[in-house]
Amino acid sequence: MTTTNISPSKFLAQDNVYLPHIVVIEKIIEETPNIRTLHFNFKDKKLQKEFSFESGQFGEYSVFGIGEAPFCISSSPTRRDHLEFAVQRVGRVTNALHRLGVGAEIGFRGPYGNSFPLDYLGGKNLVFVGGGIGLAPLRSLIWNVIDNKDKYKNIDIIYGARTPADLCFKYDLDSWSKNKTVNMVTTVDRGDESWTGKTGVVPKILEEVAPSAKNAAAIVCGPPIMIRFTFPVLTKLGFTPEQMLTTLEKRMKCGIGKCGRCNIGNIFVCRDGPVFSYAQIKSFVSSEY
Amino acid sequence: MANKKISKKDIAKLLNQWSREFAVFVPSKESGIATMARWDGKDVTLDWYRNTVIPKANFLPAMEEMFRFQKDKESYNIELPPDGGKQLIFGIRPCDARALAIIDANFKNLYQDPYYLSRRDSAVLIGVGCINPSESCFCTSLGISPTESKDVDLMLTDIGDQFLIEEVTDKGKKLIAKASGLGEATKEDETRAKEMKETSYNKVTRKINTEGIVERLIACFDDQDFWEKIAAKCISCGICTLLCPTCYCFDINDELTKQQGTRFRSLDSCAFPVYTKMPMENPRAEKWKRVRQKVCHKYGFFPMSFNAIACTGCGRCIRLCPVNWDITQVLNNLPVKTEVGK
Numbered sequence: 079m080t081t082t083n084i085s086p087s088k089f090l091a092q093d094n095v096y097l098p099h100i101v102v103i104e105k106i107i108e109e110t111p112n113i114r115t116l117h118f119n120f121k122d123k124k125l126q127k128e129f130s131f132e133s134g135q136f137g138e139y140s141v142f143g144i145g146e147a148p149f150c151i152s153s154s155p156t157r158r159d160h161l162e163f164a165v166q167r168v169g170r171v172t173n174a175l176h177r178l179g180v181g182a183e184i185g186f187r188g189p190y191g192n193s194f195p196l197d198y199l200g201g202k203n204l205v206f207v208g209g210g211i212g213l214a215p216l217r218s219l220i221w222n223v224i225d226n227k228d229k230y231k232n233i234d235i236i237y238g239a240r241t242p243a244d245l246c247f248k249y250d251l252d253s254w255s256k257n258k259t260v261n262m263v264t265t266v267d268r269g270d271e272s273w274t275g276k277t278g279v280v281p282k283i284l285e286e287v288a289p290s291a292k293n294a295a296a297i298v299c300g301p302p303i304m305i306r307f308t309f310p311v312l313t314k315l316g317f318t319p320e321q322m323l324t325t326l327e328k329r330m331k332c333g334i335g336k337c338g339r340c341n342i343g344n345i346f347v348c349r350d351g352p353v354f355s356y357a358q359i360k361s362f363v364s365s366e367y
Numbered sequence: 368m369a370n371k372k373i374s375k376k377d378i379a380k381l382l383n384q385w386s387r388e389f390a391v392f393v394p395s396k397e398s399g400i401a402t403m404a405r406w407d408g409k410d411v412t413l414d415w416y417r418n419t420v421i422p423k424a425n426f427l428p429a430m431e432e433m434f435r436f437q438k439d440k441e442s443y444n445i446e447l448p449p450d451g452g453k454q455l456i457f458g459i460r461p462c463d464a465r466a467l468a469i470i471d472a473n474f475k476n477l478y479q480d481p482y483y484l485s486r487r488d489s490a491v492l493i494g495v496g497c498i499n500p501s502e503s504c505f506c507t508s509l510g511i512s513p514t515e516s517k518d519v520d521l522m523l524t525d526i527g528d529q530f531l532i533e534e535v536t537d538k539g540k541k542l543i544a545k546a547s548g549l550g551e552a553t554k555e556d557e558t559r560a561k562e563m564k565e566t567s568y569n570k571v572t573r574k575i576n577t578e579g580i581v582e583r584l585i586a587c588f589d590d591q592d593f594w595e596k597i598a599a600k601c602i603s604c605g606i607c608t609l610l611c612p613t614c615y616c617f618d619i620n621d622e623l624t625k626q627q628g629t630r631f632r633s634l635d636s637c638a639f640p641v642y643t644k645m646p647m648e649n650p651r652a653e654k655w656k657r658v659r660q661k662v663c664h665k666y667g668f669f670p671m672s673f674n675a676i677a678c679t680g681c682g683r684c685i686r687l688c689p690v691n692w693d694i695t696q697v698l699n700n701l702p703v704k705t706e707v708g709k
Contacts, residue, residue, distance in 0.1 A: 086477055086478050091445075092445075092447070093481070094434075094447065094481045095478045095479070095480070095481065096433050096434070096481070096482075096619075096630075097434060097445055097447075098445070100442065100443055121442070140621075140630075142436050142438070142443055142621065142623075142628055143436075143621050143622075143623030143628040144621055144623075145619070145620055145621045146619060146621075146630075168646035168647055169645075169646035172646070183442060183443060185443070301647070302648060327645070328643070328645070328650070329642075329643055329644065329645050331617075331618060331619045332617075332619065334477060334478040335473075335476060335477055335478070336473055336474065336476075336478070336480055336615075336617075337616055337617050337618065337619070337632075337635070338615065338616030338617070338635070338637065338664075339616065339635070339637075339642055339643055341660070341664060341668060342650065343588075343668065344667070344668040344671040344672060349476075349477060361588075
């Protein structure tokens with residue numbers, strides 16, 4: 079596992095892996111009261127043209143003077159006029175990112191980490207299971223898959239949040255529910271008067287929807303508690319640990335496997351992940367995740 | 368070719384020759400704390416120290432500037448710190464030299480760490496054998512000899528009033544070729560050095576059993592009772608990691624003054640709860656998980672990644688622990704998983 083087949087990011091600033099590129103915020107979408115999506119582009123036009131990444135990869139974003147934090151690239155590599163990332167306001171850097179406006183300049187290093195295994199997913203039915211802001215890495219892959227629809231079979235998306243106001247990427251949810259090749263199921267833990275969709279936590283709704291495990295792969299991302307309860311449901315539905323993929327989040331400072339803190343078991347989440355099959359991480363999930 | 372030797376009283380003269388090319392560092396107690404300090408031109412005495420001094424700081428400082436940034440007409444200017452120049456570390460112990468070789472793997476893997484590696488590449492290491500190992504030392508269990516090293520450029524052995532000098536690398540050979548005031552080692556000097564090495568080796572009496580250590584650790588990874596017992600007296604002060612020659616974990620932070628700022632990195636420790644703390648959760652909030660991480664990373668996960676145990680048996684974590692936590696006791700008392708039905 080640790081002899082990684084990951085190739086290092088080609089996009090280094092001044093040959094120093096810790097130096098960020100300057101990127102410019104072009105658009106901000108307030109997803110929920112505490113989650114926003116930021117659209118950005120490189121200040122260096124040449125880099126903007128050359129930059130490439132895969133669904134599942136992440137970057138280290140700096141608000142200069144405040145600090146750096148890792149976020150996945152939430153847009154799809156198939157739609158490259160700009161890049162996107164989504165941020166929940168929870169800590170120092172994320173709060174600073176929530177104070178920024180259009181035109182602000184931040185630092186970006188990346189892309190880092192591995193990506194969703196498109197070769198493995200090809201020709202399969204795909205079951206996406208997301209919770210809250212956990213849809214961010216999944217939506218990069220979902221749009222990627224939709225834009226290459228002939229390579230994949232059916233798509234199920236089961237997505238939930240605590241309340242209707244906490245649902246992210248509502249414009250995507252609308253678009254996917256109108257897409258005939260997608261079975262879109264949206265749920266909330268607690269509805270309100272106007273809520274007409276499903277009510278219940280994501281693992282429970284997944285069990286109701288009961289997608290078949292035959293020639294399928296499940297891609298799961300959400301809060302740890304959701305992930306912990308989702309794997310047993312998928313197992314019940316017949317998914318093997320190899321058929322379940324997830325993307326992990328840890329406190330990744332360097333993003334390149336050196337600073338040590340994202341180590342769980344013999345895995346460094348930033349270096350060997352963030353995308354893992356359940357088979358790879360199940361021995362550590364019980365006590366370290 | 369015969370080895371060279373140098374009289375102990377001539378060490379300062381030798382360092383003086385090298386100081387024209389290198390920033391020379393020697394073990395020093397001047398500041399009240401044993402460190403590798405910039406040589407002040409005085410005589411160097413080495414009899415006082417075992418391996419209290421930690422040369423890791425010359426390559427991975429406790430805190431260092433990564434770059435500066437300045438806001439200038441709505442854009443950021445990023446500026447790298449100046450190159451620190453070439454270092455010559457005199458008096459490094461074989462255990463500490465091995466430690467650098469071990470952590471090189473981390474700083475080279477996948478991405479080159481420019482700060483650490485540029486210092487490593489330009490530095491010269493001059494080892495001095497440890498003839499008086501401490502009771503807490505267990506380097507020989509990790510395949511290290513207190514008086515021999517392949518991880519330095521020159522290796523010195525105390526033979527009384529003189530040091531025998533062995534050339535280990537080409538870098539070392541060149542240093543010797545340029546140096547004056549050296550004598551040719553005689554047969555008697557060589558015999559004396561051999562005796563010193565044997566005596567020193569046998570002074571290391573503490574042992575750990577490293578056989579199958581990775582498998583044995585993984586086998587008891589989920590044994591919460593064991594780890595809770597092991598961790599009970601730990602006070603999470605972090606001293607065993609910060610002064611460990613193979614601990615390299617670091618944090619990255621920004622400092623801001625008006626329109627100008629600095630990004631710096633500083634040593635961090637898996638002993639601290641904040642090390643893994645994310646705003647919403649902390650995978651290692653409990654102390655036993657952090658102690659487990661420290662032990663398992665050094666003797667399990669690091670070997671799984673880089674084929675080397677991240678420990679040199681230097682014994683600092685035993686000598687310096689305020690509550691007498693002892694890694695050798697932990698490793699020698701790992702629970703043996705009994706096979707069912709046996």
